[in-house]
Amino acid sequence: MAVQNARNKGTGARRGGSGRRRGRGRGRGQGPDMAKIVLIAIGVVIFLICVAVGLQSCARSGRQDAGSETSTEETTTEPETEIEAEITVNGIQIHGLTKSEAMEKVLADMGWKMKVTFGDSTEELPNLMEANVDAVIEEALAKKESGDYTVQTDGLDDAVQVEVKALAAKWDVEPKNGSIASYDKSTEKFTFAGAQTGKKIDQEKLASDITAAMKAGEYDKTITATANEVQPEITEAQARDNFKKIGTYTTTTTTNKDRNENIRLACAAINGTILQPGEEFSFNKMTGNRTTEKGYKPAGAYSNGVVVQEPGGGVCQVSSTLYNAVVFAGLKTTERHAHTYEPSYVTPGEDAMVSYDGYAGPDLRFVNNGKTAIGIKxxxxxxxxxxxxxxxxxxxxxxxxxxxxxxxxxxxxxxPTYVEDPTLQPGTEVVAKAATPGSRWQTNLITKKNGQVVSDVLLHNSTYKGKAATIKRNTSGTVAATETPSTESAAAPSESAGESTAAETTAAETAAPTTAAETTAAPTTAA
Known part of the structure; x- marks a missing residue:
């Protein structure tokens, strides 16, 4: 009964309480309602913080994605799948490995250390089987079937040839023909050197030996290359017997001592030069910069159409004379330039202007296209x-x-250039220096066989500027008084021969060109 009564009281209390809920809401029930409000407020604050943090995180993520989108796409690679089938390659089990792991395992098992020796030199070959190992594993993966695979040497001929040719290029020794080797300036004679035997790697045998070693699985084999002797085409005795003057040319200089000294220095610079087969000659490199420190004298040279005194004036006559000898000898010209104005010491179109400031300038260049060395005097x-x-x-x-x-x-x-002369009558003109027209010349190379023309081809064209006339006149309208000239007055200096400068170049000599006899030669191409 006590329990039952208690229950009844409780029930009654709940129910009674229900009847008094409004009253308690304004009294004792105010505490719990405030707690709920506080909890809700805290929840809202936490929610807002989470939202803010989330937005910042998204923004950072977006910026990173935007900045590294390309990088991610470039570096992301699909993970390699493992080989599921029971597969062996050369007896090596590769089940459960990725392709790269399988490659590494099979190649390691080969123990590739193949070498080729020749004399004191040894070269290790790259693993020529690697491409075929890769192909076999690819084939096994494509079939996805269990099986045993063997790496063959088929299709490796080209790879073998590449290595063989590279070794031959390193070890081959070209034979050397007998020819002149030096020049004795005291005797003014060239000395000779004996011919030398060459060596040529037997490429066919070497390729066969490498292929045989791979087929036999001898991947660590050391192969000895063999070579055949190659005899020179021309012995020392033959070179001596056939040695001769193969091209020559002569020109006449002026009486200007300084200019002739410059010519002498340029001749000394190239005299005794020996050019090996395939070697290129450069006039500027042989003489260097023509300076007073080297002894070159100031001599007539054209600069912008005006004759000036410049160190080295006259050397163009040396280069032009050399050019003619080179052509007659059959050597291959690789660079040649015409002067600015017509030369007179050689036929226009057959000159070779040079100029050099120590760094660059028009040059005369040619190559020895013969089989033996040639010398210059x-x-x-x-x-x-x-x-x-x-x-x-x-x-x-x-x-x-x-x-x-x-x-x-x-x-x-x-x-024309006009010069005021107040001693002339007004309106009078006097030609002090006549104009010289410019010209364009065509030079052909004539090749003869036993006196009969077999070839007549264009060698080059050359264009030369004209020179303006100098005319005296009086435009003042009056005539100036003249003084009686002194009998001791010095004659005006004459305009001496002009030579090369970096701006404009020519050699306007009074000497006529001297034509040399034709000599054995070949058609050449001049720049």
Whole structure:
């Protein structure tokens, strides 16, 4: 009964309480309602903080994605799958491995250490089987079937040839023909050197030995390369017997001592030069910069159409004389330039202008396209300048070459230069210096066989500027009083020959060119 009563009281209390809920809400029930509000407020704050943090995180993530999108795409790679089938390659189980792991395992089992030796040199070959190992594993993966696979040497011929050719290029020794080797300036004679035997790797045998070792699985084998002797085409005795002057040319200089001294220095710089087969000659490199420190004297040179005194004036006559000898000898010209104005010591179109400031400038270059070395002799005696090429003839017997140049167009001279002369009558003009027209020349290379022309081809064209006339006149309207000239007055200096400068170049000598006899030579191409 006590329990039952208690229950009844409780029930009654709940129910009674229900009847008094409004009253308690304004009294004792105020505490719990405030707690709920506080909890809700805290929850809202936490929610807002989470939202803010989430937004910041998203923003950072977005910026990172935008900045590294390309990088992620480039670096992301699909993970390699493992080989599921029971597969062996050369007896090596690769089940459960990735392709790269399988490659590494099979290649390691091969123990590739193949080498090739020749004399004191040893070269290790790259693993030529690697490509075929890769192909076999790819085939096994494509079939996805269990099985045993063996790596073959099929299709490796090209790879073997690449390695063999590389080794041959390193170890081959070209034979050397007997030819001149040095020049004795005291005796003015060239000395000779004996021929040398060459060596050529037997590429066919080496390729066969490498392939056989791979087929036998001898991947660590050391193979010895063999070579065959290669005899020179020309012995020392033959070189001596055939040695001769193969090209020569002579020009006449002026009486200007300083200019002739410059010519002598340039001749000394190239005299005795020996050019090996395939080697290129450079006039500027041989003489270097023509400076007063080297002894070169100021001499007439054209600069912007005006004759000036410049160290080295006159050396263009040496380069032009050399050029003719080079052409007659059959050597291959690789660089040649015409002067700014027509030269007179060689036929226009057959000159070779040079200029050098120590770094660059127009040059005369040619290559020894013969089979033996050639030598150069250059000298000046009095006013006679001669340059000759010595060596074994470049072409067969009976072949000669020569140049033929002709003017194909005359160009107008520049506008005249007027000079005021108050001693002249007003309106009077006097030509103090006549104009010289410019010109364009065509030079052909004539090749003859036993005296008969077999080739007549264009070698190059050359264009030369004209020179303006100098005209005196009086535009003042009055005539100035003149004084009686002194009998001791000095004569005006004459305009001496002009030579090369970096701006404009020519050699306007009064000496006529001297034509050399034709010699054995080949058609050349001049720049």
């Amino acid at each position: 250059a000298s000046i005696s009095g006013q006679t300048l001669t340059v000759s090429i010595y060596g074994n003839p470049i072409l067969e017997d009976g072949v000669t070459v020569s140049m033929h140049s002709e003017k194909i167009k005359e160009l107008d001279a520049p506008a």
